[in-house]
Amino acid sequence: MSDAREADQPRHAIQAADSPRGRRSERKDPASDEAMRVGAADEGQRLTGESIERGGGGLSVADLLARALPGASAPSQATAGDDPGDEPTTDLGTDIGARVDADVDQLAEAIAAAAARYLPDGRMGPDTDFFDAGGTSVDAVELVAAVARESGVELALDDVFADARPRRLAERWLSATRIRTVHTPPTPVPTTPVPTTPVPTTPVRTARALPANTADEDLDLVLADLARADALPWTGPPEPAPPRRILLTGATGFLGGHMLLDLLRYSDAHVYCLIRAADEEEATSRLGTALAGFALPWSSEIRRRVTVLPGDLRRPRLGLPEERWEALAEELDSVVSVAAAVDFLRGYASLRQSNVIGPLTLAELAATGRPKPLHHISSIAVFNQVGIVSMGEDDPLARIDRLVAGYDRSKWAAETALRRARDHGLVVTMMRPGGIGGHTKTGAYNAQDLSSGLISAFGRFRTVPAFRCLNAAPVDWVSRVAAAVICEPDAWGYNYNLTGVPNTLDDVVRDMGFGGMNVTVQDWDEWRADALARLEAEPVPKLDFLTRVLRSPAALKLCEATLTGPAATDERTSAFVAAHDLPAAARYDTQAQLKTFERLAKDGLGRLPDREDPPYLWFPETIEGSLGSVGGPAHSRCTLSLTLSIASMYQLVRERRVDVRGELFCALLHPDPVVVERGDLWVRPQEGIPLTHGLRHQLLLYRLRLRDADGGRWWLEGRKFARARRDVWRQTRALTVEIGREGEPACLAGEVVVPADSYVRDQIDGIRVDPRLSGQEKRVAKLTWLAWFGLEMGRGLLGPFARVGADLLDLRRNPTLTERTR
Numbered sequence: 001m002s003d004a005r006e007a008d009q010p011r012h013a014i015q016a017a018d019s020p021r022g023r024r025s026e027r028k029d030p031a032s033d034e035a036m037r038v039g040a041a042d043e044g045q046r047l048t049g050e051s052i053e054r055g056g057g058g059l060s061v062a063d064l065l066a067r068a069l070p071g072a073s074a075p076s077q078a079t080a081g082d083d084p085g086d087e088p089t090t091d092l093g094t095d096i097g098a099r100v101d102a103d104v105d106q107l108a109e110a111i112a113a114a115a116a117r118y119l120p121d122g123r124m125g126p127d128t129d130f131f132d133a134g135g136t137s138v139d140a141v142e143l144v145a146a147v148a149r150e151s152g153v154e155l156a157l158d159d160v161f162a163d164a165r166p167r168r169l170a171e172r173w174l175s176a177t178r179i180r181t182v183h184t185p186p187t188p189v190p191t192t193p194v195p196t197t198p199v200p201t202t203p204v205r206t207a208r209a210l211p212a213n214t215a216d217e218d219l220d221l222v223l224a225d226l227a228r229a230d231a232l233p234w235t236g237p238p239e240p241a242p243p244r245r246i247l248l249t250g251a252t253g254f255l256g257g258h259m260l261l262d263l264l265r266y267s268d269a270h271v272y273c274l275i276r277a278a279d280e281e282e283a284t285s286r287l288g289t290a291l292a293g294f295a296l297p298w299s300s301e302i303r304r305r306v307t308v309l310p311g312d313l314r315r316p317r318l319g320l321p322e323e324r325w326e327a328l329a330e331e332l333d334s335v336v337s338v339a340a341a342v343d344f345l346r347g348y349a350s351l352r353q354s355n356v357i358g359p360l361t362l363a364e365l366a367a368t369g370r371p372k373p374l375h376h377i378s379s380i381a382v383f384n385q386v387g388i389v390s391m392g393e394d395d396p397l398a399r400i401d402r403l404v405a406g407y408d409r410s411k412w413a414a415e416t417a418l419r420r421a422r423d424h425g426l427v428v429t430m431m432r433p434g435g436i437g438g439h440t441k442t443g444a445y446n447a448q449d450l451s452s453g454l455i456s457a458f459g460r461f462r463t464v465p466a467f468r469c470l471n472a473a474p475v476d477w478v479s480r481v482a483a484a485v486i487c488e489p490d491a492w493g494y495n496y497n498l499t500g501v502p503n504t505l506d507d508v509v510r511d512m513g514f515g516g517m518n519v520t521v522q523d524w525d526e527w528r529a530d531a532l533a534r535l536e537a538e539p540v541p542k543l544d545f546l547t548r549v550l551r552s553p554a555a556l557k558l559c560e561a562t563l564t565g566p567a568a569t570d571e572r573t574s575a576f577v578a579a580h581d582l583p584a585a586a587r588y589d590t591q592a593q594l595k596t597f598e599r600l601a602k603d604g605l606g607r608l609p610d611r612e613d614p615p616y617l618w619f620p621e622t623i624e625g626s627l628g629s630v631g632g633p634a635h636s637r638c639t640l641s642l643t644l645s646i647a648s649m650y651q652l653v654r655e656r657r658v659d660v661r662g663e664l665f666c667a668l669l670h671p672d673p674v675v676v677e678r679g680d681l682w683v684r685p686q687e688g689i690p691l692t693h694g695l696r697h698q699l700l701l702y703r704l705r706l707r708d709a710d711g712g713r714w715w716l717e718g719r720k721f722a723r724a725r726r727d728v729w730r731q732t733r734a735l736t737v738e739i740g741r742e743g744e745p746a747c748l749a750g751e752v753v754v755p756a757d758s759y760v761r762d763q764i765d766g767i768r769v770d771p772r773l774s775g776q777e778k779r780v781a782k783l784t785w786l787a788w789f790g791l792e793m794g795r796g797l798l799g800p801f802a803r804v805g806a807d808l809l810d811l812r813r814n815p816t817l818t819e820r821t822r
Contacts, residue, residue: 107153107170114147115166130164131341131350132314140164141548158552162347162406218348222400222413225356229420232360235367236425240489242267243334249274249313249362250339252290254446255377255436255482258475259338261296262483264305269487272307272328274318274339283308295442313339313358318365329369336486337362337376340411344450344555345548347406348413355410356417363421363428373427373492375485378415380434380471380499380568384408384561391471391568393432393495404557427493431482434499434568435472437588438596444475445596447605450562452596453546456605459597461534462613463520464508465527467563472588473500481573484580491576501587502567510777511590517609517648518616518772524563528556542605594650609648611659611678617785618645619767623735625752627666630738634750638666644681649781652788656683660704664716668748669739670708677713679704683789688722688796696721699796702735705742713742718752724800732793733759 108126116124118139124130130140140160148154159172246263250256251273263271275283287308288298312319320328341354359376366374383391384405385398397416403409418428435451438444445452451472458464478498485491505521512519522530528550535547549555570585577584586592600606609616621642628634642662651657660679685701702718718737725731733754738746754763767785769778 104167104170104174107173108167110151110153111147111155111166111169114150115143117146118143124166126166126170128165129350129353130160130166131343131346132164132353135164141544157548158345158554161343161345161350161552162554163349164346165349168349218406218409219401221349221352222409225352225360225413226417226420228357228360229363229417229424232363232421232424232426233367234424235371238371238373238427238492239333240492241333242487242489243269245270245272245332246334246336246486247272247274247309247328247332247362247365248336248338249358250337250377251275252286253339254294254444254449255433255475255479256338257291257294257296258439258479259336259483260291260306261302262479263336263486264302266480266483267487269333270305270307272309272332274309274311274313276312277308277310279310280308283310294444295439296444313361314353316361318361325365326369329365332365332370332372334486335362335366335372335374337374340377340379342407342448344405344407344558345545345552347554348409349406351406351410352413355407356413359414360417360421363418363426367421367424367426371425371427373429374418374421375429375431375482375492376414376418377482378430378432379411380432380497381405381408381558382412382415382432383565383568384558386557386561386564388561388565391497391566393497393570393572404554404561406554408558408561422493429485429492430495431485432495432497432499432568433473433478434497435470436478437472437474437593438599439476440474440592440595441476443595443597443599445599446475447542447603448545450546450549450559452600452605453543453549455593455596456543456600457531457546458508458512458519459517459600459606459608460540461531462517463522463527463530464505464512465524465563466521467505468565469502469504469567470508470562471499471502471565471568473498473585474588474592477583477585481577481582484582485576488576488580494572496573496576497568497570498573499568499570500585503587503589507587507589513770513773513777518614518770524560540604542603597650609650611647613647614770615645615659616648617767617769617781618643620644620762621754622758622762623752623754625735625737625750627668627737627739627748627750627752630746630749636666636668638664638668638750638752640664640752642676642679646785649784652683652785656685656792657681658683660702664704664706666739666748669706669714670710670712672709674706674708674714677705677707683792684796688799690800691721695800696723697796697799698722699732699793700735702737706739715740715742717746722797722800724804728797729756731797 105126112124112126112128115130115133115135116122118135119130120134124133130143135143141157144155144157144160153173155169155173156176159169163169163172246269248256248260248263248271251260251271252275260271260273263269273283273287275286277283277286284303287306291298309318309320309324317325337359339354339358341351343351362376363374366372380391382397383395385402388398397412398408400409400412400416403412415430418426418430422428436446436449437451437455438446447453451470477500481496481498485496509519509521532547532550535543535550549559574585576582590597597606597608601608621640621644623640623642625638626634627636627638640662641664642660645659645661646652647659651659658681660676660681662676662679663673664676665673680703682701682703683699685698688697688699690697698719699722700720702716704716704718706714706716708714716737716739718735720731720733720735722731730753733756735752735754737750737752739748740746764786767782769781773781
């Protein structure tokens with residue numbers, strides 16, 4: 001019985017029996033010891049083999065740390081004496097717990113050492129957030145790969161974004177892998193008798209299990225941050241006058257940079273810009289570079305009215321010297337909080353320092369010394385709860401436990417904390433933009449904004465996910481309204497939704513179709529899978545953030561809430577805009593996005609319509625005439641059978657160009673038809689400037705690249721001219737052409753004309769429009785083309801007649817010397 005009990009004992013009980021506390025006083029037989037060592041070695045080999053078959057095996061924690069840190073090694077086991085039979089005297093449970101802590105510390109040091117290589121100053125502590133230290137989302141991806149490559153520790157990218165402190169990453173990894181620093185496999189059945197004295201055992205303390213889900217931890221942090229608002233100073237009402245000295249954070253950001261310029265344009269205020277930098281020179285350089293990147297001016301007049309403050313929003317008292325803090329507390333008239341870490345992948349713990357603690361520090365400054373209002377740029381993301389019913393300016397915010405993304409939680413916590421600050425007498429204005437689109441005049445955009453990323457994907461892939469509405473407005477409108485609120489004392493202390501006019505799914509599909517980007521509507525899961533496949537097949541570096549968003553579970557919830565949420569309402573904002581004669585909110589449609597689309601295409605993020613896309617509108621054109629050698633009679637019959645098409649109305653508005661394809665039949669070139677490889681038709685090229693002495697104004701210019709059946713290549717150039725003559729109808733149909741071999745001068749010339757009986761039949765009745773459009777949209781497209789082309793031709797024909805009339809009436813005020821002589 002004793003043997004059976006002993007065989008069933010766990011291994012740690014046997015180890016405890018051999019320890020000084022429980023081992024017998026007599027010495028063990030050396031032969032028995034040798035047999036046990038052999039059996040244990042065989043059993044260890046068997047367990048290792050099974051572990052490898054299961055995909056395990058590999059390295060222990062100590063081995064991994066040794067690879068990551070040259071000085072790291074497995075904790076040594078102290079012996080009681082020189083006798084081989086002596087065992088460690090340390091309590092097993094306490095020893096394992098201490099070694100778990102040591103593993104966490106060493107792994108945290110390894111991760112911190114790897115992370116330091118991606119930071120500006122090359123330094124990183126185990127309790128420092130990687131992103132707060134200057135790391136980016138791209139750096140985080142590279143960090144995960146580097147740690148896996150160098151130490152074999154495969155960190156989850158979502159864990160890095162959730163909480164990027166090396167110590168927390170080490171704890172999570174050790175918990176997730178369930179690694180124990182002391183491996184205790186089942187005890188093999190001994191081949192020789194083993195001492196059977198029962199001994200009390202000490203439970204083994206394994207590595208601490210830490211949940212991968214940080215929701216509860218986030219809520220604890222949120223509650224702690226909200227309590228900070230209760231410690232703010234009490235203050236009185238500010239002076240109700242337009243501000244003369246403003247502190248602005250986030251001036252190097254997209255919205256903050258535009259707000260800086262609008263505050264300078266529409267007020268007399270001097271603006272203090274808090275810039276994260278080591279000194280004033282670096283801060284000034286950062287601000288100037290950021291403004292230039294957004295196509296904003298950085299002139300000497302702007303510099304005269306701007307004071308840069310090197311500091312850090314995340315540090316106590318903004319990282320400013322004590323005397324500077326106290327001086328600002330007395331001098332400032334207004335504090336504007338725009339700076340925020342906008343990252344939809346990072347968790348609350350990683351974002352709170354910038355997005356919550358920073359605004360609370362600004363609230364402390366506003367409440368210290370001279371009373372000052374605080375104007376906080378929040379976000380419509382405070383409503384990003386799936387299934388929320390309304391998003392009004394004074395509606396209840398989402399429930400914090402229903403917000404999944406760390407960014408949404410951080411904006412919710414900041415706004416809720418600042419609402420508490422109102423109870424301390426602080427005047428706090430909340431302004432909530434939705435998606436911030438590109439500038440309607442310059443096309444400047446924020447490449448990391450989710451709205452810009454989605455719009456880029458819509459235009460690039462010609463697909464859109466089904467959504468309820470998009471609450472987005474251009475940056476110039478958001479900035480202008482926000483600056484006006486800051487400068488108007490009667491507007492302080494309220495909530496404003498700066499979301500503009502929402503776009504519905506029908507609006508987006510119609511606008512993109514009108515622009516020649518006919519899109520397919522897919523459900524969210526299908527669109528996400530398709531977009532990811534395309535981004536992986538053809539990577540776009542500036543859309544890497546969108547790829548990571550589409551892969552992140554938390555970010556997907558944010559996208560779902562954004563796409564299924566209702567339209568935000570803005571009664572107070574609309575009334576304010578109307579009362580102060582500001583530009584009224586307009587739908588952020590294709591016309592407003594035109595410049596932004598151009599810049600997106602130029603930067604490789606978007607794709608404008610081109611000749612490779614299915615045509616938006618097309619019609620046939622037949623031209624007949626005669627050709628001959630240059631300078632000789634035209635005696636050879638020539639016919640062009642062409643199809644003229646446009647990929648979008650954008651093509652007409654920006655380039656005044658039509659795509660041409662078709663065939664040319666002329667025996668002088670080749671007995672078989674010659675194919676148009678590529679052709680362009682420009683309407684009123686060079687604004688119709690005359691070619692020769694003002695007698696012939698250009699109406700149309702054809703340039704075709706041809707290929708015959710034998711592979712020979714030719715070029716064709718043809719022009720229609722407007723003259724001050726009565727045969728206007730023929731002028732619109734007659735084309736003077738020249739043809740030559742590629743790289744050689746023209747060898748053939750002549751005139752071809754569109755037959756009068758086919759002109760109306762082909763070019764008016766024969767117009768065809770993309771079949772994916774509705775009947776009404778087709779009629780609009782056809783009428784738009786006819787109106788535009790008719791207007792351009794009318795302007796071209798009017799030019800020479802107006803010129804002749806001016807010459808006849810001699811309307812010029814100052815006669816030239818030639819006329820005086822004449």
